[in-house]
Amino acid sequence: MSEFNINSVFRQISRNLLKTYFASRVPDMHVNWNAVGERNVDPLFRAFKNLPEDHRAQIAGEMNDIHEIANNKNSSPVIQSLVNLYGLTPPADFSDWTLPDKSLWLILNGSDQMKKNIFQFTEIETISDRFWLVLPLKQGIIGQITYDAERMNTLRDSVSAFVFRHKGHGKNCVIDFVERNDLGEEFFFFYYDKPKRIIPQWKDELFDWDVDHASAEIVFAYNYERNELRVLAKSFDREKRTILCKIWAEVMRDSSINIRSSSKDLYELDGLLDRDNLRLPLDLLDDFTMFEVGRITIDKDGTQKDKAMFDLKEGDVYKRLDAYFVQPDCPRNIAMVRNIKFRIKLNPKYRYNRVIVVGFSRCGTDLYSKNEAYRNLLIKAFTAIGVIRSGEKAISEWETKDLKEALKNDVA
Numbered sequence: 001m002s003e004f005n006i007n008s009v010f011r012q013i014s015r016n017l018l019k020t021y022f023a024s025r026v027p028d029m030h031v032n033w034n035a036v037g038e039r040n041v042d043p044l045f046r047a048f049k050n051l052p053e054d055h056r057a058q059i060a061g062e063m064n065d066i067h068e069i070a071n072n073k074n075s076s077p078v079i080q081s082l083v084n085l086y087g088l089t090p091p092a093d094f095s096d097w098t099l100p101d102k103s104l105w106l107i108l109n110g111s112d113q114m115k116k117n118i119f120q121f122t123e124i125e126t127i128s129d130r131f132w133l134v135l136p137l138k139q140g141i142i143g144q145i146t147y148d149a150e151r152m153n154t155l156r157d158s159v160s161a162f163v164f165r166h167k168g169h170g171k172n173c174v175i176d177f178v179e180r181n182d183l184g185e186e187f188f189f190f191y192y193d194k195p196k197r198i199i200p201q202w203k204d205e206l207f208d209w210d211v212d213h214a215s216a217e218i219v220f221a222y223n224y225e226r227n228e229l230r231v232l233a234k235s236f237d238r239e240k241r242t243i244l245c246k247i248w249a250e251v252m253r254d255s256s257i258n259i260r261s262s263s264k265d266l267y268e269l270d271g272l273l274d275r276d277n278l279r280l281p282l283d284l285l286d287d288f289t290m291f292e293v294g295r296i297t298i299d300k301d302g303t304q305k306d307k308a309m310f311d312l313k314e315g316d317v318y319k320r321l322d323a324y325f326v327q328p329d330c331p332r333n334i335a336m337v338r339n340i341k342f343r344i345k346l347n348p349k350y351r352y353n354r355v356i357v358v359g360f361s362r363c364g365t366d367l368y369s370k371n372e373a374y375r376n377l378l379i380k381a382f383t384a385i386g387v388i389r390s391g392e393k394a395i396s397e398w399e400t401k402d403l404k405e406a407l408k409n410d411v412a
Contacts, residue, residue, distance in 0.1 A: 006048070009063045010041040012070065012100040018044065021104055026055055062107055069103040069118055078121045079106055081182055082114055117178060120189055124219065124232075132221075133241045134230040140255025144186075144224050147252065152177070155251045159190060159218065162247065166240060184225040188248070190218035220248050229257065284381050290345035291381070293317045294357060298324070299336045307338065342382075350374065358382075 010018065019033055022044075029051065035043045048059065069075045079102050083090055088109055094102065107115060152175060160173040176189040219232040229248060233241050242257070249255045296317060297309045310320045339361035346352050352374065360382075 004064050004067045006060060006063050007041055007045055009067050009070075009100065010044055011039060012098065013066070013104055014098075014101055017101055017104050017108075021108060022059075024108060025059060026051060065107065065115065065119075066100055066103045069122070070098075070100045072122045074122045074125045075099060075118065076102065078118060078125065079103070081121070081180075082106065082110070082117055085180065085182055086110065086114055113178075116176070120176070120178060120187065121180075124187070124221070131234060132230045132232055133238060133245065134228060135242070135245050135257040137227045137229055137249050137253060137255045137257055140249070140253040142224065142227050142253075144181075147177070151252055155188070155248065158247050158251060159244065162240075162244065163192065163218075167235070184223055186222045186224065188220040188222075190220075192217050218244065220244075222248075222252075284377075284384060287347050287350075287377060288344060288381070289347055290343060290355065292343050293340065294343040295341040296321070297338045297340070299338045312343070344378075344381075346374070346377075 013021075015033065015036055015038075018036070022029055022031065029047055031047045032043050048056065051059070069079075076099055079099075080095075082088075083094075083106070088106075090105065090109075091097075094105070097105070103118075106118070156173055156175050163173065174191045176191070178187045178189070179185075180187065217233070217235070221230045221232075222228070223230075229245055231241050231245050231248070233244060236244065245257050249257050292312070294312045294317075295309065297307055298321075299307055308324060310317045310324075314320075339359060341357050341359040343355055343357055345355050358378065
């Protein structure tokens with residue numbers, strides 16, 4: 001982002017809007033607007049420098065906001081969403097305006113809450129999906145509701161206690177709650193009590209917090225149409241983010257999270273790696289003489305920073321997994337399977353007695369057989385044990401030459 005320069009911001013805004021803005025902020029400021037041009041803003045800047053310090057601070061702060069908004073490519077659609085959300089009526093040619101002009105118009109016509117929303121929403125919409133942990137909720141209070149003060153206070157105290165216990169700060173969190181009916185979502189922005197980010201102040205004899213609206217440490221987003229919760233908390237690993245989601249679901253919706261249905265998981269360990277669950281259905285037992293896990297790579301907490309690979313060549317995969325998950329800080333329902341390879345061998349009646357290695361990963365599946373009957377049999381078997389989920393694409397470009405060669409290399 002370019003460095004803030006108030007003269008540069010003045011040049012980016014139309015003269016008529018600048019006149020309206022300064023008339024609303026400093027009605028008695030004297031400026032020769034006929035001398036203020038598209039590039040020459042010196043007369044305006046001189047008048048600005050002669051203002052009292054409190055007026056200069058207010059104007060500089062709002063011009064800095066416009067600078068930050070205009071430098072974010074996601075601000076334009078967010079501004080339009082906020083205009084619709086708050087029921088504002090912009091000029092007819094508003095869609096053709098520049099982003100600085102739109103930003104200033106919103107500051108003039110919108111509330112302080114709307115200004116905060118611009119930064120909150122643009123920040124969220126620039127965040128990559130990989131930073132969100134998405135978890136469906138089980139049955140509880142579903143749909144759009146009004147949260148009472150007791151729930152909000154309990155959520156604040158519970159999250160604050162969790163953060164303080166693990167980080168040693170954030171004992172007093174502040175929550176900013178925002179609804180987006182256009183998306184069917186609710187947002188809960190958490191700000192820690194860090195210096196210069198949350199400043200206690202009094203307004204009209206009422207105590208309040210002055211919050212840096214671009215410094216949220218944790219964000220919960222609840223989609224009440226899908227009954228789905230997602231959390232952004234970059235300073236916590238997957239396990240702790242899951243606990244945060246549990247806290248939110250229990251406090252705000254009298255519910256719990258549905259880990260097994262997590263859209264961020266590839267496959268669930270408890271179902272996939274359990275010896276009993278891996279057994280084939282009775283109608284498939286006669287089709288295979290071998291069906292075992294040959295290699296598996298585990299992502300301990302979903303961050304990809306702590307992986308473990310277990311290969312059959314180095315010993316029984318199951319025994320080593322059992323030993324690995326004895327660790328109290330690595331429960332199975334938190335870890336993910338990044339990739340897995342099965343060693344299978346068909347019954348001799350199929351006249352195909354070689355051991356075949358079939359691999360699955362987040363990128364695709366090398367499930368392949370020239371014979372459609374064999375291929376359908378493999379699909380049926382892997383669907384039965386839960387590796388291929390219902391509705392999931394079973395084969396990824398298996399007809400390509402490269403994949404055929406890869407399969408040949410995998411055949412033992």
